[in-house]
Amino acid sequence: MIPEERAFPADFVWGTATAAYQIEGAAHEDGRSESIWDRFAAIPGKVRNGETGLIADDHYHRYASDIALLRDLGVGVYRFSVAWPRILPDGRGAVNERGLDFYDRLVDELLRAGIEPYVTLYHWDLPQVLEDAGGWPNRDTTEAFTDYAGVVARRLGDRVKNWITHNEPWCASWLGYGWGVHAPGRTNPADALAAAHHLLLSHGQAVPVIRGEVPGARVGITLNLEHKYPATNRPEDVAAARLEDGVSNRWFLDPIFLGTYPDDVAESFAGWAELPDVRDGDLETISAPIDFLGINNYSRAVVKADPKGMPARVRQDESEYTSMGWEVAPDGLHDLLLRVHHDYRPAALYVTENGAAFEDVRTHDGAVNDPERQAFLERYIGAVGRAAADGAPIKGYFVWSFLDNFEWAEGYAKRFGLVYVDYPTLQRIPKKSYYWYRQFIARQPGHPQAEAVA
Ligand code: FCB
Numbered sequence: 001m002i003p004e005e006r007a008f009p010a011d012f013v014w015g016t017a018t019a020a021y022q023i024e025g026a027a028h029e030d031g032r033s034e035s036i037w038d039r040f041a042a043i044p045g046k047v048r049n050g051e052t053g054l055i056a057d058d059h060y061h062r063y064a065s066d067i068a069l070l071r072d073l074g075v076g077v078y079r080f081s082v083a084w085p086r087i088l089p090d091g092r093g094a095v096n097e098r099g100l101d102f103y104d105r106l107v108d109e110l111l112r113a114g115i116e117p118y119v120t121l122y123h124w125d126l127p128q129v130l131e132d133a134g135g136w137p138n139r140d141t142t143e144a145f146t147d148y149a150g151v152v153a154r155r156l157g158d159r160v161k162n163w164i165t166h167n168e169p170w171c172a173s174w175l176g177y178g179w180g181v182h183a184p185g186r187t188n189p190a191d192a193l194a195a196a197h198h199l200l201l202s203h204g205q206a207v208p209v210i211r212g213e214v215p216g217a218r219v220g221i222t223l224n225l226e227h228k229y230p231a232t233n234r235p236e237d238v239a240a241a242r243l244e245d246g247v248s249n250r251w252f253l254d255p256i257f258l259g260t261y262p263d264d265v266a267e268s269f270a271g272w273a274e275l276p277d278v279r280d281g282d283l284e285t286i287s288a289p290i291d292f293l294g295i296n297n298y299s300r301a302v303v304k305a306d307p308k309g310m311p312a313r314v315r316q317d318e319s320e321y322t323s324m325g326w327e328v329a330p331d332g333l334h335d336l337l338l339r340v341h342h343d344y345r346p347a348a349l350y351v352t353e354n355g356a357a358f359e360d361v362r363t364h365d366g367a368v369n370d371p372e373r374q375a376f377l378e379r380y381i382g383a384v385g386r387a388a389a390d391g392a393p394i395k396g397y398f399v400w401s402f403l404d405n406f407e408w409a410e411g412y413a414k415r416f417g418l419v420y421v422d423y424p425t426l427q428r429i430p431k432k433s434y435y436w437y438r439q440f441i442a443r444q445p446g447h448p449q450a451e452a453v454a
Helices: 003-007 036-041 059-073 097-112 128-132 140-156 169-178 189-213 235-258 263-269 282-286 330-344 371-389 432-442
Strands: 013-017 077-081 116-122 162-167 218-224 228-230 292-296 301-305 311-313 349-354 394-400 419-422 427-430
Touching (some): 013 116, 013 349, 013 432, 059 097, 059 427, 059 432, 097 140, 140 189, 162 169, 162 189, 169 189, 169 218, 218 349, 235 311, 235 330, 292 330
Parallel strands (some): 013 077, 228 301, 349 394
């Protein structure tokens, strides 16, 4: 029982989230071209155990029975992403109708189940041909994205009203182009900064295009944000936490909401990484008004200054950690939602991802017992409720994830799903947390079963 659940208004939406490359499989079907994740995962040593998204959850073929599971879960909304290489195999230009047909079927099936789709246009699977032409550090990619956004919006916009341009541009730029741990695996900070700028620019360019194609569209972007706490109140630790917040949070929030890049962070990059080529008008484009901000949040960071004054994370020995090594810290989400509300005043906020990987245990009867996940969700949802009660305009919450799936560089080892996937057979087994979430949703105000259950 979550004491704060009364804080959720009747129109608050409850859902789950996934991403195309992580669940679809069918990598060579119906005209889909290679993505940067196909290329990257095929390089030995890049993904744990050499795993790839070639088959993944085979959701491409099993979407109808998967949606039946979502319907039984009782969610009102579902966030999924569209695979760009299915729609425009050459990155731009010729449209592959068979790719669009898949998302048509998916959307129709969701609507038949009474579930409202939230579509993410870019969840990291850039067509490899565009990477070959320079990828996100190349400004031309922003034009290709804008065309792609228009094609998808035109086809699905009669039924899809909620649009998320990008998922986590920090991860796409820094993990992919700066640290090399995600596709395409480059390790150049200047490329990361150029990629980040172009991801943001392409977001801003796509906003009016989507609005033009979709009457009544609600358009937003999803950022991965994390509240940063100084380990002590020593000035150097406070400064380190502020810089860490600047690099991962403000560098994305400021241009979107304030139309500027934070000077203090730009200064910290100078001398270390070439700053992006920001042209006249770019920041106006990036700061186009949006209808909502999506926040993906899993943890918090406690930060101290290392001997060189750079931010370093401090492990919290008294805390619980998930099997990703992420601290369970629900207050971090509460504080983050309020901070974003106070500093940026977004029209609406959604938690577009929150959840946890744990070592799920299958019992002798085949059931999957995951009490840690249930406890995690109860605490985090409670924190969201407190943030709503404290005034944050939070309108919905999506559990990451609906299904166990391909967790990027971690392969299939990390299971985030409410539904267990037995990879050898691809059988779906709802975990205990699925049944818990179902009961929780059914008790919420506005839910058809709420009165009956109360
Ligand atoms: C986020 C990603 C999502 C998933 C979760 C665990 O960074 O958006 O695809 O991998 O982390």
